[in-house]
Amino acid sequence: xxxxxxxxxxxxxxxxxxxAEMPGFDDTESKIAILGHPVHAMSVAFPIALTFCxxxxxxxxxxxxxPFWARAAVWAVGAAFLLGMFAGLSGTAELLLVSGIRVRAxxxxxxxxxxxxxxxxxxxxxxxxxxxxxAVLPYGILLSAVGVLIAGFTGWHGGKLVxxxxxxxxxxx
Ligand code: HEM
Numbered sequence: 001x002x003x004x005x006x007x008x009x010x011x012x013x014x015x016x017x018x019x020a021e022m023p024g025f026d027d028t029e030s031k032i033a034i035l036g037h038p039v040h041a042m043s044v045a046f047p048i049a050l051t052f053c054x055x056x057x058x059x060x061x062x063x064x065x066x067p068f069w070a071r072a073a074v075w076a077v078g079a080a081f082l083l084g085m086f087a088g089l090s091g092t093a094e095l096l097l098v099s100g101i102r103v104r105a106x107x108x109x110x111x112x113x114x115x116x117x118x119x120x121x122x123x124x125x126x127x128x129x130x131x132x133x134x135a136v137l138p139y140g141i142l143l144s145a146v147g148v149l150i151a152g153f154t155g156w157h158g159g160k161l162v163x164x165x166x167x168x169x170x171x172x173x
Contacts, residue, residue, distance in 0.1 A: 024099030030168040031097045032090045038168045040090040044158060047084035050076050051121065051151040055144040061136050073140070074125070074132040077147075081121040088118055094168060101167050110157050117150045 030038035054076040061069035091114065094101055101107050124143040128135040161167040 022103060025103060026170065027098060027100040028165070028167045028170045029098060029100075030094060032093045038090075038094070040087060040094055041162070041168065043083065043087040043090060044155065047080045047087055047117075047121070048151050048155050050080035050083065051117075051144075051147045054080060054124070055141070055148045058136050058141040058144045061133075062141060067133050070133040070136050073136065073144070074128040077121060077125045077128065077144070080147075081118065081125045084118050084121055088114055098168075100170070104161075104165060104167065106157075106161060106165060107167060110154070110161055113150065113154045113157055117147065117154050120147050120150060 030036070030040075032039045034042075054073050057069045057073035057076055060066070061073065092111070095107055095111060096102065120143060124140065124147060127143070128140060162169065
């Protein structure tokens, strides 16, 4: 981040570094980790993969009419929701406990996208519990298709937090 000038000081104007002014900005360690490996990063693969599996099972049900795929979809989306909640809890703990993560706007953006995804997964699962076969066409598969898009966006954005902002990677100060 570029240093800013304090205006109105004439010749002797001072330069301040907003990063240096913010204690803990560079503290981006992971606090919810097993031997230094973040639990959040380890757990997000499951809800993402299961969200894609749900959509694939819906497409196969549409194509074949075999109730097996409708049953596979209700299990896949239920597991995606529950494992997504687990991943979300570990991510939320990081967000609240680590000051360098808490101060980044991008971390809160990721939180909002992820909660949208979790709400969608919960809706998709709950809707299917009322009748998993009749739920697929058309609304179940539509919810799954939107889920795939939002899961992709959530995962891509999470990667941005790690690979661009290096969140969860430092060992702290
Ligand atoms: C609901 C609250 C959530 C919060 C507050 C949150 C927060 C974070 C944070 C702080 C990171 C940086 C790495 C770390 O500190 O562990 C991260 C990474 C990531 N998040 Fe989330 N997250 C949430 C939910 C989710 C969900 C539901 C998914 C996907 C289903 C997801 C996907 C990812 C991915 C893919 C990464 C990158 C992991 C890596 O490449 O190492 N997050 N998240």
